[in-house]
Amino acid sequence: MAAMSSENHPFPYLQHGSIFNPSEASGALLLIMLGKVSLNIFLLQVRRQKFRETFMGYFCISLALLDLVLLVTMSFLSHFQNLILLGVRFTKYHTCLLAQIAAFTYGILHYPVFVVAGLDYYFTITQSSKSPNVCRKSIYTAVVVFTWISAFLYVLSLPGNSIGLDHSNSAYQCPFYFSSQTYWLSLGMLLIICLVPVFCWSEVVAMVQSIKLTSFENETVLVFPYVPECSPRDCPKHLLTRLLICFIGTWAPFVFLQMLIVLLGAQIPAFIEMNVPWLYFVNSFLVAVAYWMRRRHIELTEVTWDADPFISWKFCFVPFNCEYADEAQKSSSEIANELL
Incomplete structure (x- = not known):
């Protein structure tokens, strides 16, 4: 019809x-x-x-x-x-x-x-x-x-x-x-997510090269010990890279789903597109944008990181300090052997 x-x-x-x-x-x-x-x-x-x-x-x-x-x-x-x-x-x-x-x-x-x-x-x-x-x-x-x-x-x-x-x-x-509103919002957010690694390529490479596998509080975690000479708030590219890592680390499956929907041009009924998972995905994106835009005015307190119900953004401003967790950590090789 x-x-x-x-x-x-x-x-x-x-x-x-x-x-x-x-x-x-x-x-x-x-x-x-x-x-x-x-x-x-x-x-x-x-x-x-x-x-x-x-x-x-x-x-x-x-x-x-x-x-x-x-x-x-x-x-x-x-x-x-x-x-x-x-x-x-x-x-x-x-x-x-x-x-x-x-x-x-x-x-x-x-x-x-x-x-x-x-x-x-x-x-x-x-x-x-x-x-x-x-x-x-x-x-x-x-x-x-x-x-x-x-x-x-x-x-x-x-x-x-x-x-x-x-x-x-x-x-x-x-x-x-x-409705095409979700299509254009998804397209806009995906473009920004894809442009950030291009804009911050040197920071992305440095952080990926410094990645380590370790244990913290009885959990296996990935650590990015690379820290620039300036604080994250004074290094826009470095902070932007950390924000992207936190966002992708939590919403990677949803980002991939949005890519498929945009590339395939899939149409979803309007009363289904507006849902809680979609809104929380948008919510995390907006929180990341607000953190980056207001980075110089943010106070480094625990309360500051509670704006998002799914992502703890503390990592972006307060990098993981391995010195305080040496006793609880294992070497990356030992953990890799256990995982294998």
Whole structure:
């Protein structure tokens, strides 16, 4: 089926994808949403529990809750077909309609969330206080609620034929919408990740050549003992290299997945693209950018490294000191033999 032209479409970056009969789409939607909700809950459980509260953290929790509500609602509509509630007759077509509204709402939020989270880190990354701040919590909650309500109301204000079922066809086709916002964000982040090694090639080579395999706190770790004459904060290229190593060391599988999606041009329904793993991937990228941009104003305290629930950025500013761990370490050759 031909996609709706960009001139007539309310969102040029949202396009029709595969089209299904609502009865067929209902089961697929429920399975997809069940998988997404399970992945959201799993990632929220495995993150570090002690980390600084941020806008992105609040938004991820709100997204997980909304996905759960969406799954329960879609399951209810799918099970109780031809239900009349408050004078409205709910059928299997409303399941598809709900998914389309969610697709439009989620599809327009990638850029706003990226910008707001980036500004949040830029202005708060240098703060060393971790004490509860009622005012900040209230602001984050209000901004998250305002973001969701604004997007939802904007989508509902669109013409009915833009987000509703295709009533021109007696079969009531159910299109899946795709957003290009994640594509351009992924492409931009991947370009930066690929350009950093080129820009910092000498630092990358020096750090790779100095790599050592050792044991620290009963765990086998990779150590980069190379330290320039200046401190990391005064050596932009060196700090950028360390930030890249920390980021890739944690998100390498996800970076590879994003490369495949961009290269293959894979299209994922808009209500699936906005998920907790994707947001935390973007979150770590924004934290790294904020650390680098505000490097001269960062205080070297333990609280400073708690902005990210998955990556400890302490390594970037306070290099590993082997002198304090000599008694707990083994030689790299002994560890290599054990691993073999």
